[in-house]
Amino acid sequence: MSELREELKEKIIEQLNLEDVAVADIADDDSLFGDGLGLDSIDALELIVMLDKDYGIKLSDPKEGRKIFESIGVMADYIAEHRTK
Amino acid sequence: MKKVYINSIGSISAQKTFENASFLETIADYNDTVLPAIDPVYKDYIPPAAARRMAKGIKMGVVASKIALAEANLENVDAVITGTGMGCVVDSEKFVSAIIDNNEEYLTPTSFIQSTHNTVGGQIALGLGCNGYNFTYVHASISFESALLDAKMQLETEEAENILVGGVDELGAHTVKIHRLINHIKPEAVTSKTVLNSKTSGAVFSEGANFFVLSNLRAAQTYAELLDVKMFNTLEIRTLSKAVLTFLQVNGLFISDVDLIILGNNGDVAYDTYYHELTDKVFAETPQATYKQLSGEFHTASSFGLWMASKIMKSQSVPEAAQLNTIQTSEVNTILLYNQYRGENHSLTLLRHVEV
Structure with a gap:
């Protein structure tokens, strides 16, 4: 699980081009949106595509994303449970 | 106006x-x-x-x-x-x-x-x-x-x-x-x-x-007055000089009034002939400068040309790296810019010095 969390942090930094953020700067329970990492709605769409492309998880209801993308920890748990690739 | x-x-x-x-x-x-x-x-x-x-x-x-x-x-x-x-x-x-x-x-x-x-x-x-x-x-x-x-x-x-x-x-x-x-x-x-x-x-x-x-308001830091801009999608090399002279004439100017001509030569042997048509003939006695040896070529490289012209107008000096010929001028009051790319989309821009 910790490997998946590190992988997610690396992917988020790379895909969302978070130039000033390092893997070590993101705690597993940091909020990804709002006061935490400060991601926005466009980032949420990027993350939905990433779930589909890299883990075979299709989110039919974008509202689900709000809960799944709460933190790296929550995201990793969801992926571990639902991934098809 | x-x-x-x-x-x-x-x-x-x-x-x-x-x-x-x-x-x-x-x-x-x-x-x-x-x-x-x-x-x-x-x-x-x-x-x-x-x-x-x-x-x-x-x-x-x-x-x-x-x-x-x-x-x-x-x-x-x-x-x-x-x-x-x-x-x-x-x-x-x-x-x-x-x-x-x-x-x-x-x-x-x-x-x-x-x-x-x-x-x-x-x-x-x-x-x-x-x-x-x-x-x-x-x-x-x-x-x-x-x-x-x-x-x-x-x-x-x-x-x-x-x-x-x-x-x-x-x-x-x-x-x-x-x-x-x-x-x-x-x-x-x-x-x-x-x-x-x-x-x-x-x-x-x-x-x-x-x-x-x-x-349309002159300021303390004004670089130049933009007198005129004209574009041609197509222009044959044999009609280029006439088009430039007409452009100057419309603005009440003659070749001798141009203190500096700034050209968009990019070193392409196939198309720099347009520039040579001006520099070797009608503007042979005019101070000449180029900028694409400094800026490189891109579709809006002529904006770098206008940047350089603005700087020249304000500083009243032509950088050595931009000089195409050795003819000097004591004052730069009028600058003509000419650019084209691959023989198409030609532009003429005219600047006049402003006392601030």
Whole structure:
């Protein structure tokens, strides 16, 4: 699980081009949106595509994303449970 | 009609031009076929949260416009008018590549949103909170002049007081590859000092952003008066001299009134003949300067030409690296700029010195 969390942090930094953020700067329970990492709605769409492309998880209801993308920890748990690739 | 002045400038190019206090004092000499622009520290101008979605072209455009606005002591403008030949080509390449690589699936929004030609103008306006006229002209090597003419007409007729006008183009890896394939880029690396005499076809490609605050109000820092701009989509070499003379005549000028002609030679042996037609004949006795050996070629490189002309007009000196012939002038009161790319989309721009 910790490997998946590190992988997610690396992917988020790379895909969302978070130039000033390092893997070590993101705690597993940091909020990804709002006061935490400060991601926005466009980032949420990027993350939905990433779930589909890299883990075979299709989110039919974008509202689900709000809960799944709460933190790296929550995201990793969801992926571990639902991934098809 | 009101007169139109160039009140401030901002430039990012293959030379270190982003500091307005200096003027080509140190020349970056290259030996290459493609020249990336020299980056300022973008973080000094753009918040990291905004910058992370911006490709280089957007960053260059936003920063060049901020430099121009700061010099004009303005917080906002009445309009933002941009010229770009290829638009945000890096994000366009990214988006189209993703479509192909992922078999039309998994398309992410960011590169699509940022890939449109008017992204630079849009981002500048968003940053300023400018709700005024915002237009982007896309017309190959007269994209910038189209923007310039629009601004000039609006200022002359007092539809606006201050307009931010600029030209911006960025290098994209795939686009460069295509231009190499079709021999629009020189086959051999050449230095900045030798490119104009290289005797081969193609040009040295580059990128950059040059923005100007144009106004119908003269200010303490005014660089020059923009007298006239004219464009021709097609112009045969045998009619070029006549077209230039007519342009001068319309503005009440003769060849002898031109203190400096600034030309867009890029060292392409197939098309620099247009410039030679002027420099070897009607303007043979006129001081001559060129800029693409410094800026490289891109669709809006002529905006770098206007940047250089503005600097020359204000400083009353022509940098040695820009001089094409040895004829000197004691005063630079009138500058004529002429540019074309591959024999198409010609432009003439006329500047007059302003006492401030």
